[in-house]
Amino acid sequence: MTQRLILASNNAGKLKEFSEILGPIGFTLHPQGEFNVPEAEEPHATFVENALEKARHASRLTGLPALGDDSGVCVNALGGAPGVWSARFAGEPKSDARNNEKLVADLAAHADKSAYYYCVLVYVRHADDPQPVIADGVWEGEIVAEPRGKGGFGYDPYFFIPSLGKCAAELTPAEKNALSHRGQALRALVEKLK
Numbered sequence: 611m612t613q614r615l616i617l618a619s620n621n622a623g624k625l626k627e628f629s630e631i632l633g634p635i636g637f638t639l640h641p642q643g644e645f646n647v648p649e650a651e652e653p654h655a656t657f658v659e660n661a662l663e664k665a666r667h668a669s670r671l672t673g674l675p676a677l678g679d680d681s682g683v684c685v686n687a688l689g690g691a692p693g694v695w696s697a698r699f700a701g702e703p704k705s706d707a708r709n710n711e712k713l714v715a716d717l718a719a720h721a722d723k724s725a726y727y728y729c730v731l732v733y734v735r736h737a738d739d740p741q742p743v744i745a746d747g748v749w750e751g752e753i754v755a756e757p758r759g760k761g762g763f764g765y766d767p768y769f770f771i772p773s774l775g776k777c778a779a780e781l782t783p784a785e786k787n788a789l790s791h792r793g794q795a796l797r798a799l800v801e802k803l804k
């Protein structure tokens with residue numbers, strides 16, 4: 611029997627990555643858009659508060675358990691920016707192309723290109739669940755000036771993994787999930803739900 615779960619996100623890249631891990635272990639993931647749930651507010655300065663906000667919002671509007679993901683890229687030379695503000699780094703409306711352009715421009719004068727992706731997942735059984743289940747993951751890399759690869763989404767063409775000699779967008783979906791902040795967080799979450 612498969613278990614239905616609402617993904618409290620409108621990001622198709624996240625949906626794909628989650629489905630690849632959760633499908634084989636018996637979960638059917640439904641993006642909140644299928645239930646006409648509009649995007650949640652993301653007003654907080656911490657990832658975990660935004661992920662909780664997203665999960666509660668989707669669960670409240672669907673009456674089903676929901677999984678929220680808040681994630682971003684944190685660049686050391688920029689004091690951790692864009693961090694929690696990654697999706698709207700270059701302003702509204704959010705645009706991966708403009709975000710990447712701004713990231714490369716802001717980093718041009720810095721020698722230290724190190725960065726990490728962060729992802730926190732929050733699962734709620736219902737909108738007022740007093741014990742949300744929380745798991746997170748970190749993936750270290752460097753920001754490069756020229757894009758590489760066509761896979762993934764967001765900042766992936768500019769996120770280089772030195773040990774692989776590749777950018778995240780050059781990895782297969784399975785390779786990315788095995789290493790990524792999101793893959794790590796999801797596997798940790800699944801362990802907690804068992």
Ligand SMILES: O=c1nc[nH]c2c1ncn2[C@H]1C[C@H](O)[C@@H](COP(=O)(O)OP(=O)(O)OP(=O)(O)O)O1
Pocket residue numbers: 618619620621624649652679680681682683696697698709727762763764765766778790792
């Ligand atoms: O694996 C990743 N590969 C590339 N970029 C990534 C990744 N993970 C997060 N990111 C970037 C995309 C976006 O600029 C921000 C997430 O923002 P975040 O608000 O969590 O997601 P979102 O607005 O795209 O969808 P939603 O809020 O509906 O889940 O970090």
Ligand SMILES: [Mg+2]
Pocket residue numbers: 652697
């Ligand atoms: Mg968002």
